[in-house]
Amino acid sequence: MRHILDLEKFPLHQPGSSTWLALVEKCQADLSANGMFNLEGFMKQEALQKAVTELKPVFETLSFMHKRSHNIYFKKEIPGLKSDHPALALTDTINHTVCYDQIPNSVPAWIYEWPPFIVFLAAAMNLETLYAMRDPLARMNVMAYRDGEALNWHFDRSEFTTTLLLQAPAQGGDFVYRSDLRSETDPNYDGVAKLLRGEDPDVKTLKLSAGTLNVFRGKNTAHKVSTVQGNRERIIAVFSYYDRPGVVFTKEEQVGFYGRAA
DSSP states (O other), X not given: OTTTBOTTTSOTTSTTSHHXXXXXXXXXXXXXXXXXXXXXXXXXXXXXXXXXXXXXXXXXXXXXXXXXXXXXXXXXXXXXXXXXXXXXXOEEEEEEXXXXXXXXXXXXXXHXXXXXXXXXXXXXXXXXXXXXXXXXXXXXXXXXXXXXXXXXXXXXXXXXXXXXXXXXXXXXXXEEEETTSSOSSOOOHHHHHHHHTTOOTTOEEEOOOXXXXXXXXXXXXXXXXXXXXXXXXXXXXXXOEESSSOOOOOHHHHHHHHSSOO
């Protein structure tokens, strides 16, 4: 793993050491203050090039083009909310997705399965433990956004979302988010509608560089990827972990996201 990750700067292989504890404390502080932390240069440039080179033919032959209109919840209906409520306004998403079962021996899959990585993430998130998702398709995805493509506004299923940017696009493809738009006790439907109308002044934009690990609270933070421009794809690995074992998508969810069921 030391050929893939910068373990001198980020000593994930030394849990409990003073440098490991300092890194965890810094990540915890950033999460508390900003709802996310970023480790720039987490993945080495040589490994990034190897990963992208190996993934490109898979995208050309096996990827699923995820193209659909959806609401921010990725659900057909929300109990207690009328179908014409502006919080359920439809937006368009298009990208190309490769699932874990298509690249089980890839660089991103090695990182996803590496036990010290999971231990570090749990500590940074102030959790006792984390579990890899059981779903054979959704546990780890790599997504490519080509010219004119974007991932539109949504909330995540898990409290935390972990991504690793493998290739930055020529233009666009920024991470756009609105922190704490809702809470466990307040769905803030009017606030969601305001966001979708483009009237929320608290929306922020983050431009990430290739090799950056990003962890953020995506369950109640609305976020999207802005439209990519140019002939250089935005390629990002999405790692799904949960604080409980055995999490899987329904067959309907698998078909909606990947065009097939496991």
